[in-house]
Amino acid sequence: MLNRRSFSSKLISSAFLPFLKIPDGGFIKEISDYISSSNPSAGDEDFWAQIRMAYTASQQIVNLNNGGVSPSPKVVQDAVEHYNKLANDGPSYYMWRIMDQGREPLRESLAKFAGVSSEEIAINRNATEAIDTVILGLPLQKGDQVVLSKYDYPNMLHAWRQREVRDGIELIYVDIDLPLADNELIIKKYIEKFTSRTKVVHLTHVVNWNGQILPVRKIANEAKKKGIKVLVDGAHSFALLDFKIPELNCDFYGTSLHKWLSAPIGSGMLWIKKEEIKNVFPLIPNGDPFSENVRKYENLGTRSFMIEQGIGTALNFQHTIGNKRKEDRIRYLKDYWTKEAVKIPRVKMYTPLDAQYSCAIANVGMEGMEAGVIESKLFEKFKVHTSPTKWEKINGARVTPHVYTSLRDLDRLLEGLLYVSKL
Structure with missing residues (x-):
């Protein structure tokens, strides 16, 4: 696998590239080379752990509301910071010209x-x-x-x-x-x-x-x-x-x-x-x-x-992972937690789980419980961040993993759902 220290230093160095050159610090090429040589699957946890490292995801919460807005990988954050500093050197010149x-x-x-x-x-x-x-x-x-x-x-x-x-x-x-x-x-x-x-x-x-x-x-x-x-x-x-x-x-x-x-x-x-x-x-x-x-x-x-x-x-980051590989991974994550969640007493899924009907987002309810209660209990005790959704006949917590989501994060979600089911 990639050398983690090298990986991190490449991400950090991206902020110092010349303006209008997309900063990636060599990460794009390194990941591309690895994909070319090993063709990682949706379940290759070693590979996806490296992708997770590209994000500065909080260690204090498990963010499973990427359907609202996703964090950017560090290379994208660095690009925005780079351009922001450039703009503030002389806004009307550097922005418009x-x-x-x-x-x-x-x-x-x-x-x-x-x-x-x-x-x-x-x-x-x-x-x-x-x-x-x-x-x-x-x-x-x-x-x-x-x-x-x-x-x-x-x-x-x-x-x-x-x-x-x-x-x-x-x-x-x-x-x-x-x-x-x-x-x-x-x-x-x-x-x-x-x-x-x-x-x-x-x-x-x-x-x-x-x-x-x-x-x-x-x-x-x-x-x-x-x-x-x-x-x-x-x-x-x-x-x-x-x-x-x-x-x-x-x-x-x-x-x-x-x-x-x-x-x-x-x-x-x-x-x-x-x-x-x-x-x-x-x-x-x-x-x-x-x-x-x-x-x-x-x-x-x-x-x-x-x-x-x-x-x-x-866009460069997306191309590096690959559209199909990304779709497969995120559907894999959705399948991972939903297949276990349906076994929990009182759980009601508000999403069809077959591949043709869903990919990333799935909504989980609990018999006799409002969506807001599910969401608040998951966060209060387990620091799992979801989105409470009560709309028409849907009444549950919307769960949305992304490429930086780990199986450990989803295990935490399942632990929380089991706890909530007993309330």
Whole structure:
């Protein structure tokens, strides 16, 4: 395995690399060489222990709420600190004349990773900003219908409801209750809501409440037959599931990069199909709302160039591990704890556990107990940090491991669940 002292020194040295060069301190190459020679599996604990070392994860708590926001590996933290120090040497010079030159190479890197054109990618702050840009910018008229689900993310639902009030569009909610391990039924439920007045279908690729993966591609295929635009919330799928955006057959896709990509906190991405750009007004107006240039969605004024440039380092880190290897590892972690959790008395899983229905996130409830009580007891006694989720018929603690999560962390979770089950 890698020499731990060498590993740590390489991480630390990354802060001193020249500006606009992605700092990795040699770690990227060293891990790449190891992967090439040994092809580590999802269960290779020696290898994943090395990846864990790349993060500065707290030793005081077990963080299992990476679905909210993930910490960045140290190489990404170092990059942001490096660019921040550079910016403060002379903000208007180094931000606008130096770091601003890094946006186009970053756009190209994100586009290549996503399998799309760089002329379809806008860099922003999170999935809410990306998707609300589309929701509030689409040319919809009174009486137009939008099909969506009560399990979609609240910030997006708020935006659609604002348009309902402001423009008189009609929101049509799909009647499903999750968890539901039946993709054909889910597809049918969406299709049943399509009418001649349906203009958009809003799809959440991975539901944040319980981690259920929806059959987006198949729903999108049916929508396209009727001329319906497809908007996908990819906050919990990008850089986790091994796919390219065009495989979803959608028109619009928004995501946060500070979740599964482990990019700096406050980074996101919007993808709009090239021919749709002229039709969607930017969230923050620019000189030409009908422009066909995707950069019209980046008219933010002064932005955090430091966070933006740190995305490139996170992409390098992602490429080093590999998409498929990362997806397999995180699903392995989910399977590890859920297979044991279901044996605990009173436990109720709010997530379908088969691979086609879930990957990282799983929601665990306890008969006769509120989600907030489960969450607080896990943290008070075991310092296991989860997210209490009470939404529709889901009432449990959302558990989200990441690549730096150890099996020991998950054993601690299981110990806590067993304790809670006896209360």
